């Protein structure tokens with residue numbers, strides 16, 4: 001087995017163990033392998049190992065890889081901060097956009113023709129530069145998404161803050177998700193959990209895990 005296959009298998013086991021410990025079924029979970037900074041050849045290897053969901057956080061890199069791989073079964077998840085002027089291009093290849101965080105972005109993604117799945121990203125820190133909407137602004141943004149054709153809201157996305165334990169942060173996301181579901185009962189998905197905190201995220205109800213280095217190995221130098 002290649003090292004990549006071994007790491008993938010180890011993470012799949014870790015996910016399944018965490019799900020069982022939380023009284024959940026691993027089938028409820030979608031694992032997105034975050035391949036940012038890695039070449040398209042690594043995405044190809046992952047695809048051959050059965051991976052169908054991959055995540056990227058920079059538009060140019062994601063667009064180039066999506067063009068190179070062009071596998072209809074491969075779903076590209078955009079997980080990074082998204083500039084409004086790039087948003088329509090991202091929509092062209094992404095199956096899911098995880099980083100909806102402001103009304104201006106929603107407006108440029110409006111479409112009468114096609115629909116893209118999305119998450120509203122929550123900012124769990126006090127730093128507005130981190131991406132995500134502040135909890136106080138959550139409901140108006142969700143209402144805006146729901147009123148905009150061309151976007152299907154799946155739920156909430158969040159990154160645990162660096163300076164506090166992940167589990168209570170994920171518990172806050174789960175609580176805020178109840179407010180979202182009052183507006184959109186079907187939008188109960190939770191995109192949370194990365195290489196180091198996915199077990200905590202699973203315990204707090206994550207449905208979409210975004211896992212990079214634990215599977216891909218260390219990222220190449222960003223140059």
Ligand SMILES: *Cc1c(COP(=O)(O)O)cnc(C)c1O
Nearest residue numbers: 034057079194195210211212213
């Ligand atoms: C890079 C990234 C991940 C994966 O992080 P790892 O710690 O490598 O698992 C998940 N989510 C987002 C938004 C990312 O940018």
